[in-house]
Amino acid sequence: MSGRTVIVTGAGRNIGRAIALTFGDAGCNVVVNARSNGDEAAEVVDSVNAGPGKAIAVLGDVGDPDFDEELVRAAVDRFGGVDCLINNAGRRRLQSLLDITPEDWDTILRSNLSAMFYLSRLVLPGMVERRWGRIINIGGPDGQSGAPFRAHNVTCKAGLIGLVKAISIEFAHAGITANVVVPGMMDTTRSPIDYPGWPPSQQTISSRVPTARLGTSDEVAYACRFLSSQAAAYVTGQTLHVNGGMYMP
Numbered sequence: 043m044s045g046r047t048v049i050v051t052g053a054g055r056n057i058g059r060a061i062a063l064t065f066g067d068a069g070c071n072v073v074v075n076a077r078s079n080g081d082e083a084a085e086v087v088d089s090v091n092a093g094p095g096k097a098i099a100v101l102g103d104v105g106d107p108d109f110d111e112e113l114v115r116a117a118v119d120r121f122g123g124v125d126c127l128i129n130n131a132g133r134r135r136l137q138s139l140l141d142i143t144p145e146d147w148d149t150i151l152r153s154n155l156s157a158m159f160y161l162s163r164l165v166l167p168g169m170v171e172r173r174w175g176r177i178i179n180i181g182g183p184d185g186q187s188g189a190p191f192r193a194h195n196v197t198c199k200a201g202l203i204g205l206v207k208a209i210s211i212e213f214a215h216a217g218i219t220a221n222v223v224v225p226g227m228m229d230t231t232r233s234p235i236d237y238p239g240w241p242p243s244q245q246t247i248s249s250r251v252p253t254a255r256l257g258t259s260d261e262v263a264y265a266c267r268f269l270s271s272q273a274a275a276y277v278t279g280q281t282l283h284v285n286g287g288m289y290m291p
Contacts, residue, residue, distance in 0.1 A: 043271055044069030044094070047121040049113065049161070051075040051104050052131030054082030056230040057180065060259035061128055062086050064267050066095030071121040074099045075113060075131065096121075104131050105152035107160045114164040124165040126176040126270045129158040132198070136236045139193040147194050154198035158205060162220075166213060175218035176270040179206055180262070181281065183224055183289045199224075203281055210279035219278035223265050226285025229256040253286035 048065045052058040054076035062072050063086065072090050074097055076083040083099035090097035100116045102109035117124050132154040137146065158179050169175025184192060185199025202222055209220035227247065232240045241256070248254040265284050268274055283289060 043267070045071070046125040046270075047071040047073070047117060047123060048126035048128060048270070049073040049075065049117055049124055049165070050128045050130060051157070051161070052077075053086055054079050057225060057228065057259045057262050058128075058130040059086050060263040061130060061266050062097070063089055064260065064263035065126075065270075066090030066093055066097060068267060069094040070126075071095065072097040073113070073117045073121075073124075075104065076101055077103050077131065103153070104129075104157035104161065105149070107156075110157065110160040110164060114161065118168070123168045123172065125169070125172075125174065126178070127161055127165050128178050128180070128266055128270075129161060129202075130180040131157065132180075132195075134192070134195055134233075134236050136191050136238070137194075138191055142194055150194035151198060154195060155201045155205075158202060162205070162209060166209075166218070169218050170213065170216045173217045175213075175216070177206065177209060177218070177220040178266050178269055179220075179222045180266075181222040181224040183226060183283070183285065185224070186281075186291050187289055206281075207279045214278055217275070219269070219275065221269050221278060222281040223262060223269065224281060224283045224285065225257060225262045226283065226288045227251055227256050228262065229258055251286045251288045255286065257284060257286055 050062045053062040053074040066072050074083050074086045087097040087099045100113050179202040181202045182199040184196045206220040
């Protein structure tokens, strides 16, 4: 992976941050995207640059297709191209379906599904030209199991699976793979508004997760690093769950 260029969206904290650092440790050029928190993005960039990798930060909302063009252009201008795209950014709201307004629906779909299409469409031509590429969408178990009060997010997570299947079939001939990595119950910071009662008690964790613990962001990052490597060249169109056995589709 050394010398490869990877864009990681939503990379200022939690899983995105771990992915950026893991790819940096592998000697990659990392484009760190965060929506607005420049301090968090700068800390990730400094950490990557302190090791074998190189990094830049590009702030903006990936739900905006005009910004996505800026993001990819920054990666190409600084590092010459994009080899890997890790779509991690997203918004999550706890809302009854009956309370979701058209504006709410559009906002979540732009950030959690359309952005993945926008960015994939922008990086694929270069990947085809180089005959190598990796696209990974970070999903959610509710995309297959369903969940209450998150109809917009459930729809997006299910859509990510369909999107990578379409990409994997259409572009496999060019050495490009596309997969989904689905974290389970992870030890991450979450909004108390959208995740009331987080973090769960050990009793709750043990009752839902066979390994009886929360997962770590690093464990998701390692799965992404494997799928981005040449060792996973024959793995495409798949949904990989990193969840301690909590959900088995």
